[in-house]
Amino acid sequence: MRAEILTSLRRVLRDHRRGFAIWAAALSAITFFYMSFWPTMGQAMVDAIEGMPQGLMAAMGYDRIGTAAGYLEAVVYGLLGPVLLLVHGIALGGRLIAGQEEDGTLELDFAAPVSRARLYWERLAAAWLLVTGLVAAITLAVLVSNPLFDLDVSPANVVAAGVGLWLLVGGFVTAAFAVGAATGRRGLAVGVVAGLAVITYVFRGVANAAGIEVYAALSPLSWFLRPDPLANGLDLASTLQLAAITLVAAPVGLWRFRRRDLMT
């Protein structure tokens, strides 16, 4: 008899339920907290950055911080959201196969009547559910505080930005998961993918400050924010670009995972 369906997925959710609750609560609280600054800080921001070098402000994504959509983008979608989610998500992705393989807690799962492919997809799906929940927590915090603090950003556009953030973070989580599954080395997976995430930030900064388009083309963070989802809504090309990270990384990771030695 084969494994009951979703056993591995449920197990990941069980293992992470407490961590998830804490992260979801913290992310909503932080988001709400920063949103609450807008009414008092909005004009002050504009004044504050007036004397600052234009290039630096553009690199930080603060050049439009005087508008509600610009403030939301600079603070939540360009900085806090991706940084916190990527830090947590990349660690999670590296842990779900490679980390637990290294500490031995997956050995009995590997030896059970479940195929490596099933184990891989179920654990990856669980990672996506956790990411979905955390992005939803941020999105809800924005939607709730939006009218409270007079930001006047269209809720549809908030959801569109949420979709972009979801695909961006999910892509990096999948990459960390896939590298971990392909190599069995958690440190390697987290290191490589965290490095790519840092490069993504640097490239976006360089692209914005110096206007060098090739850097924007290479930075998933630019793919997400360039079309300005908070002002323009969902952009199809950008959405597909972000989804491509996952669609490429996931099968490659599985291909290698099915062929290699486990627990060495």
Add this chain to the structure above:
Amino acid sequence: MTTPVIRTRGLVKDYGRTRALAGLDLEVQAGEVYGFIGPNGAGKSTTIRILLDLLRPTAGEAEVLGQAPAAGGPALRARIGYLPGELAMPARVTAREQLAHLAALRGGRGSERVDALAERFTLDLDRPLRALSRGNKQKLGVIQAFMHEPELLILDEPTSGLDPLLQHEFLDLVRETSARGATVFMSSHVLREVESVADRVAVIREGRTVDVDSVRGLRARAGQRVSLTFAEAPDLAAFEALDAVRDVRLEGATLHCLLHGEPDALLKLAARSRVTHWAARDLDLEDLFMDVYRYGPDGVDGANGVRDAR
């Protein structure tokens, strides 16, 4: 003859430049309790992990229940119970949750036997796994391996961490499992842990099978240490000339030797003089294995006796 439950031929496994298995041959028949003995690092766990398709062999063949582990896949693993040598458990869940998870991975099989086995091994199912001692974790490992009543049990160092009472209980469980027709393949670095239940034993060293025999056969080959005290010091050369006797020493009027096979010739020679005291003791099988470990297959070449290899 029926298909062996486990069969390997010329099994080789390299980790980078390190050769863990160097052409291992094994044949375990259905219904056997089979001991797999070797020092740490001899390749026991590597072999076991190949049988479970955790590792893929570099060369050679492995078959479990008639199928290559990779080809058999999940359907083959459903017929095996596995106890890892180093059991790591997730910290936050309880033993009950962990066993329910493992049962679900096996299509729900075994969950109905959890309570009875937990009672038998006195394991508290409702404590989180991080609070369990090494012995209690090992109990959990034993329960999960046996609970779905698999056809084949592959147990890597199963008794490590269990106290003597539970070791006894565990060996009873192995006997019951064997009685219902299942095959048990268990590794150990000490023969003592398997000799009371194993039908046959394979000894491996540096990735090769160096010896396969029944426990009784091994014991016979290990021989006896014999001491004979005479009224007057005997002629050493006459005793040294005997075929079945090795390692002859004289200590005053007491002759010490190692006997393999029948004692007849030794006794008849000794009886020509007056014997005032005698003692014979079965050689500990551990001594035999220490020699196999140290000197390899030649050290147990039956006809020559163990000690000659020195």
